[in-house]
Amino acid sequence: MASKPVEQLDSVVIRFAGDSGDGMQLTGGRFTSETALIGNDLATYPDFPAEIRAPAGSLPGVSGFQLHFADHDILTPGDQPNVLVAMNPAALKTNLNDLPPSGILVVDKDAFTDRNLTKAGYGGNPIEDGTLESYEVHAIPLTSMTIEALKDIEGITKREAERAKNMFALGLMSWLYGRPTEGTIAFLESKFARRPEIAAANVKAFQTGYAFGETTEAFAVQYEVKPATMKPGLYRNITGNQALAYGLIAASVKSGLPLFLGAYPITPASSVLEELARHKNFGVRTFQAEDEIAAVGAALGASFGGSLGVSTSSGPGIVLKQETIGLGITLELPLVIVDVQRAGPSTGMPTKPEQADLLGVMFGRNSESPVPVIAAATPSDCFDAALEAARIAVKYRTPVFLLSDAYLANGSEPWLLPDVDAIPPIEPGFAEANGEDFQPYRRDEQTLARPWAIPGTPGLEHRIGGLEKQDVTGNVSYDPDNHDLMVRLRAQKVAGIAQDIPELEVDDPDGAEMLVLSWGGTYGSVAAAVRRVRGAGKKVAHAHLRYLNPFPRNTGEILRAYDKVLVPEINLGQLQKLVRAEFLVDATGFNLVRGIPFRAGEVADAIGAMVDS
Amino acid sequence: MATNGKLSAKDYKTDQEVRWCPGCGDYAILAALQSFMPELEVPKEKIVFVSGIGCAARFPYYMETYGMHSIHGRAPAIATGLATSRPDLSVWVVTGDGDSLSIGGNHLIHALRRNVNIKILMFNNEIYGLTKGQYSPTSPLGTRTKSTPMGSLDWPFNPLSLAIGAEASFVARAIDTDRAHLTQTLRAAAAHRGSSFVEIFQNCNIYNDGAFDFVREDKENRIYLEHGKPIRFGAEGKKGVRQRTDGSVELVDVTDESELLVHNAHHVEPSAAFALSRLTQSTANATPIGIFRDVERPVYDDLMAQQIATAHAEQAGDIGALLQAGDTWTI
Numbered sequence: 030m031a032s033k034p035v036e037q038l039d040s041v042v043i044r045f046a047g048d049s050g051d052g053m054q055l056t057g058g059r060f061t062s063e064t065a066l067i068g069n070d071l072a073t074y075p076d077f078p079a080e081i082r083a084p085a086g087s088l089p090g091v092s093g094f095q096l097h098f099a100d101h102d103i104l105t106p107g108d109q110p111n112v113l114v115a116m117n118p119a120a121l122k123t124n125l126n127d128l129p130p131s132g133i134l135v136v137d138k139d140a141f142t143d144r145n146l147t148k149a150g151y152g153g154n155p156i157e158d159g160t161l162e163s164y165e166v167h168a169i170p171l172t173s174m175t176i177e178a179l180k181d182i183e184g185i186t187k188r189e190a191e192r193a194k195n196m197f198a199l200g201l202m203s204w205l206y207g208r209p210t211e212g213t214i215a216f217l218e219s220k221f222a223r224r225p226e227i228a229a230a231n232v233k234a235f236q237t238g239y240a241f242g243e244t245t246e247a248f249a250v251q252y253e254v255k256p257a258t259m260k261p262g263l264y265r266n267i268t269g270n271q272a273l274a275y276g277l278i279a280a281s282v283k284s285g286l287p288l289f290l291g292a293y294p295i296t297p298a299s300s301v302l303e304e305l306a307r308h309k310n311f312g313v314r315t316f317q318a319e320d321e322i323a324a325v326g327a328a329l330g331a332s333f334g335g336s337l338g339v340s341t342s343s344g345p346g347i348v349l350k351q352e353t354i355g356l357g358i359t360l361e362l363p364l365v366i367v368d369v370q371r372a373g374p375s376t377g378m379p380t381k382p383e384q385a386d387l388l389g390v391m392f393g394r395n396s397e398s399p400v401p402v403i404a405a406a407t408p409s410d411c412f413d414a415a416l417e418a419a420r421i422a423v424k425y426r427t428p429v430f431l432l433s434d435a436y437l438a439n440g441s442e443p444w445l446l447p448d449v450d451a452i453p454p455i456e457p458g459f460a461e462a463n464g465e466d467f468q469p470y471r472r473d474e475q476t477l478a479r480p481w482a483i484p485g486t487p488g489l490e491h492r493i494g495g496l497e498k499q500d501v502t503g504n505v506s507y508d509p510d511n512h513d514l515m516v517r518l519r520a521q522k523v524a525g526i527a528q529d530i531p532e533l534e535v536d537d538p539d540g541a542e543m544l545v546l547s548w549g550g551t552y553g554s555v556a557a558a559v560r561r562v563r564g565a566g567k568k569v570a571h572a573h574l575r576y577l578n579p580f581p582r583n584t585g586e587i588l589r590a591y592d593k594v595l596v597p598e599i600n601l602g603q604l605q606k607l608v609r610a611e612f613l614v615d616a617t618g619f620n621l622v623r624g625i626p627f628r629a630g631e632v633a634d635a636i637g638a639m640v641d642s
Numbered sequence: 643m644a645t646n647g648k649l650s651a652k653d654y655k656t657d658q659e660v661r662w663c664p665g666c667g668d669y670a671i672l673a674a675l676q677s678f679m680p681e682l683e684v685p686k687e688k689i690v691f692v693s694g695i696g697c698a699a700r701f702p703y704y705m706e707t708y709g710m711h712s713i714h715g716r717a718p719a720i721a722t723g724l725a726t727s728r729p730d731l732s733v734w735v736v737t738g739d740g741d742s743l744s745i746g747g748n749h750l751i752h753a754l755r756r757n758v759n760i761k762i763l764m765f766n767n768e769i770y771g772l773t774k775g776q777y778s779p780t781s782p783l784g785t786r787t788k789s790t791p792m793g794s795l796d797w798p799f800n801p802l803s804l805a806i807g808a809e810a811s812f813v814a815r816a817i818d819t820d821r822a823h824l825t826q827t828l829r830a831a832a833a834h835r836g837s838s839f840v841e842i843f844q845n846c847n848i849y850n851d852g853a854f855d856f857v858r859e860d861k862e863n864r865i866y867l868e869h870g871k872p873i874r875f876g877a878e879g880k881k882g883v884r885q886r887t888d889g890s891v892e893l894v895d896v897t898d899e900s901e902l903l904v905h906n907a908h909h910v911e912p913s914a915a916f917a918l919s920r921l922t923q924s925t926a927n928a929t930p931i932g933i934f935r936d937v938e939r940p941v942y943d944d945l946m947a948q949q950i951a952t953a954h955a956e957q958a959g960d961i962g963a964l965l966q967a968g969d970t971w972t973i
Contacts, residue, residue: 042930062969161830211970256973265970282961289727309950311959314727318719319752326716326749327723332691333710334728356713381870446970449962484708484724487687492656492702505703533841593926 033243036250040099041206044109044194046124047116047196049082049092052195057094059199059216062210065266065443068125068256069098072553074106074626075439079379081298086140086148091123100255104553104560106440108142108628114198114207115170116140118149130163135201139172167247169240171197178237183239184226200238202497206254210239236579260445267444269408269437270297273341273367274304276415281337283416284423284455288313289331291324291340296379297435301341321346325353326367332362333493335459335483337419341367343378343435344386348393349477354428355394356495359521361470361479363422363429365415368436372624382436382622384549385600390430391578391607397516399523400575401425404432406552409444411437414575420455422525432577434599436626458483462488469503476529477522524579530613533581537570539563543640544591546616548574548604555597558632567605567640572602585612595619595639597632649686651676656706658833664698671765672704673795674824675869679707682832683893684732689869692721694741697772698765698844715746718753721760726943730830741909743799744781756942757836763828764820764841765862766801768940769850779926782924787849793926801920802934805839806912812838813935817847817858823866837940856923857931867932872902873918875928883918883930891925907936918939942956 043060047053054075064071076093083090112133115121117140128134129243141154155161156168179190192613194215203210214232221228241250267275281288292302306315314331316325325340332338340350347368369459369504370386372378376624390402402419405414411433418431422433460467460480469491470479482489499506500514535544536559547555552573559571572587574580579587588594588608594616596605609616619635654676664670674723679689689707693699695714702709702734712720717735725733742764754761757888758883769787770776780801783791787895805813812834816824824842827829831838857863873883873895882902884894889915891903915935922929 066969066971068971068973123802207717259973261973263966263970263972265966265968275922275961277963278959278964282959287727289723291723308959308964309953310955310957311961311964312950314946316723316726322716323719323722323749323752327711327726328829330710330723331727333720334690334724334731337722338723348651352713360710373802389758433766446965449965484690484728487685490687490707492705492709494702494709495713496711546963642943 033249033251035207035253038252038254039101040059040097040219041112041252042095042097042110043112043202044093044110044124044127045093045114046120047052047079047093047195048084048119049080049090050490051092051116052192053092053094053116056195056199057096059253060202060208061096061211061257061266062216063203063210063440064096064098064621065264066209066212069100069254070102070257070259070596071098071266071443072095072106073097073441074436076382076625077380077551085117086117086145088119088123092119093124100257102259104557105626105629108630110623114202116195116198118145118151118155121153121155128164133167134161134165135167135169135198135346137171137172137198138168150427167244169201169247172239174268175234175238175546177191179233182226182230183276184231185230189227190230191541192230193329194448196231196234197238200235201242201428203238204242205248205252205265207251208366210235221373244532259443262445264445266441267409268439268441269405269433270300270369270439271304272409272444273411273415274301276412277305277339277365277419278308278313279312279412279449279452280416280419280455281313283452284337284419284457285421286335286337289317289328289336289338291318291326291328291331291338291429292316293318293321293324293346295321295340295343295346297371297438298341298343298346299366301362301367301369301437309521319574321349322353325350329353329357329362329364329525332364333360333483335457337363337365337423337445339367341369343369343371343379344373347390351394355396355398356429357398357497358398359495360493361426362481363426365418365429365431367431367433369438378624380435382434382550382626383599383622383624384431384434384551385603385622387577387600387603388606389552390432392420395522399520399580400428400430401526402432404549404572404575404577405437406549406575408437408442409442412444412447414453414639419549423455423457424529425476425522425526426481427523431597432549437550458481460489461486467491467502470498471501472518477518477525484550509605513515527579527582530576531583532583533574535570535572535587539568539638541568541570541592543568543595543636544570544572544588544638545595546572546574546604546608547597548587550576554627554629556630556631558636561629561633562636562640565637567641569636569638577604577607580611584608588616593617593639594638596628599627599634649862650682651680652680654706656704658703659731660704661700661829663848665847666697667767668697668701668765669788669817670821671842671844672701672865674821675828676705678825680829681829682732683932686731686757689732689734690724690918692717692724693736694746695739696738696770698736698738703874706942715741715744718746718749718760718762721758722753722758725758725760725854726946729759729943729947733760735760736958737762738799739764739766739768739778743801743804746930751804754805754808754810754837754839757811757835757939758942761831761838764801764839765844766841767844767846768853769846771846771849775849784949800919800922801841806916806919806935810839810934810935811836811937814839814933815841815843815929815931817843817854817864817931820931826855826934830936834936844877856927857929863928864927865928867905867907867918867930868932869905869907869933872899872904874902883921885914885917889913889917890937891921893921893928910937
């Protein structure tokens with residue numbers, strides 16, 4: 030048959046939403062892979078409940094996956110979808126508010142039964158009662174068409190046939206946006222290799238969905254989004270947690286230090302543990318501990334023995350680790366602690382992002398216990414941030430906090446693969462006996478780091494501990510002046526790292542009077558917002574902090590150069606407090622703490638209003 | 643210069659002044675351990691003592707080896723990371739009844755079940771010494787201390803029952819002042835590959851003096867366990883231990899040695915060892931000393947090393963290849 034007319038689009042935001050058991054994350058993941066292969070720029074945001082399988086059809090059980098893809102470089106997964114695929118009434122109900130008028134809405138008509146409608150709290154059927162008339166609605170019997178398409182495949186149950194409906198939907202969307210199909214077919218055949226009949230069913234459902242798009246009169250046009258112009262090189266798609274795990278492995282390879290991960294399962298950090306557990310061929314030791322405290326304790330013990338000790342967790346686990354981190358600070362041993370932040374306090378909303386652990390990691394230990402803090406900006410930046418955290422930890426013999434969040438952890442983007450040979454080595458610089466009397470707290474004059482003398486080194490037997498130590502010798506000391514000195518030395522050591530990190534860069538092409546200062550996982554939303562404000566003809570500067578402690582050495586200078594400073598954060602103003610306290614600048618906050626990433630539009634509105642004020 | 647093991651006790655003494663109270667049982671244990679160390683035939687740079695918090699936890703400062711005085715209760719966790727990442731080291735944990743059974747109880751039981759290659763010496767004095775005399779998780783019910791003026795309300799742990807229940811592969815008991823037997827027990831603990839748990843009755847002469855006098859002073863109440871031998875004790879071995887039909891044990895006057903329980907420390911099943919651990923001052927006014935249990939079981943560190951070796955043999959890690967795995971595209 031003749032192909033349909035093709036309409037060009039510069040960008041599309043698509044959201045797949047369905048029951049937790051409907052396979053929406055898989056569907057979104059496959060659409061992402063297809064899109065990556067076309068060469069579009071992309072950003073994804075999986076949004077799922079903490080409940081593994083909330084009651085089928087219920088509102089809390091809705092799982093979503095949003096993907097933004099474009100023919101130009103983009104920074105966020107998109108504020109609002111252009112297309113919403115809703116697999117049941119609950120998915121429609123929880124996601125419809127985000128779909129702008131005239132947006133494309135694809136629903137599985139078969140799922141809109143009285144029972145499902147009641148579970149979702151609908152009085153009538155929105156497909157039939159006119160509720161949806163401002164949208165371009167495609168009510169398609171996805172379930173029954175899938176079952177019909179698979180009726181000739183032997184060895185599968187009706188339930189198994191029905192479960193392939195997500196692949197029908199994926200096939201339809203793949204046609205609509207001209208995505209390649211080979212990768213998904215190969216993926217399904219590999220994933221279900223042990224059950225070829227299931228593989229066949231899913232492939233068939235996928236192909237039938239694709240063919241349905243071609244033939245149905247419901248879709249008059251097919252869309253095309255051309256590849257984006259991106260820096261040349263080899264790319265892959267990557268999530269934040271995967272990039273973080275790879276960064277830790279790279280740090281191990283580049284330092285020659287075996288990687289030891291102590292971790293306790295916790296959302297949204299567990300996938301770092303799972304990823305690292307798959308790479309024992311790099312000598313990676315993953316220790317799933319009995320609790321968060323043991324996880325970091327074992328990592329510190331491994332560091333004492335000359336490993337790169339790492340512990341990964343999220344807020345509720347981080348608070349349990351703080352005592353051990355304090356020990357690491359006074360022992361002055363390398364340790365990387367990863368906090369994949371989630372919404373709190375307490376258990377909070379485990380799968381949802383937040384940036385509210387900053388003050389906790391800065392100050393949440395007893396006494397004066399300074400620790401360097403680094404925050405990743407994007408999913409792929411988690412790789413570089415992990416490498417940098419390890420570099421600082423090893424060079425300065427100190428615990429280092431690496432902050433990520435639930436959005437970065439699960440979100441993905443194309444990643445221009447780094448030249449691994451060009452990554453500089455990390456020198457552990459273990460102490461060796463040199464005939465002199467060994468002093469475990471005799472510091473390097475430049476870095477103030479103490480020697481790292483690992484067990485097994487003859488002649489350097491020594492004892493360290495949590496009791497205050499005498500300067501140089503490390504012997505237990507209660508001397509008042511010595512304590513004051515040691516408190517200051519530990520602080521100076523961390524503060525001095527400012528000389529060893531890049532200056533803060535400002536993006537200010539127009540000579541603005543207002544600066545937006547962001548940090549961590551909001552980079553994409555804030556940078557996109559800044560673009561929009563500039564697009565509206567206003568001047569605004571943007572600086573993004575990767576180093577939260579110490580701040581880059583020119584931070585104060587930059588902040589003071591602007592009349593107005595806005596600090597957007599997914600907390601109630603934690604960086605804002607820090608920069609006010611440190612630099613005496615009248616920074617204003619923009620704060621929304623909803624457990625979702627900022628939408629670029631709302632940040633742009635806040636910036637625009639402040640520029641005009 | 644690597645040490646060759648031909649050292650003496652004084653080579654394991656540090657220049658730090660030992661700061662336990664005069665008369666503390668810890669001195670005897672320290673002396674026994676410093677004397678035993680040369681016999682270990684491990685270069686002293688390969689020996690590490692890790693401790694938590696408490697009087698016992700000061701131990702590493704007095705041993706001329708590598709050492710870490712860490713935080714309350716966490717020594718088994720820290721030692722697990724160290725031992726697992728460095729199978730070449732001899733890692734010892736020194737802990738007390740509060741450190742290991744209260745705040746660190748979770749780490750202790752998990753280290754034991756994993757069978758990490760660490761030697762845990764638990765100095766039990768049935769009191770919190772460093773915090774000046776509060777009752778501990780091994781203090782008998784009704785113990786009157788500053789925090790329990792009307793007597794403690796909680797039933798105590800039996801440390802050996804706990805360790806056996808936690809799947810420990812080596813469980814023993816010694817007495818601070820019985821140097822020969824303590825050394826013999828340390829020797830067996832060191833020889834065991836995996837977790838060794840040794841409870842050492844240690845007298846706190848300040849806050850709980852005489853807690854173990856029933857066996858420290860009255861040697862006839864010591865039931866020395868010897869593998870493969872009928873369990874006899876008391877003056878001229880006139881008393882013995884008999885196993886009842888329900889598996890529990892009782893003390894008897896020996897009339898017929900064949901009735902007595904023959905101690906088998908290597909029995910796969912821990913039931914008899916557990917039954918023996920129930921003989922205490924309160925149940926029998928006598929208690930077994932020696933090795934209750936010594937069985938071979940896969941060691942966590944070895945298993946992890948094997949997995950790494952297997953994975954490495956299949957395909958050595960290549961960071962460039964790792965990053966490029968999966969779907970890639972070129973622009």
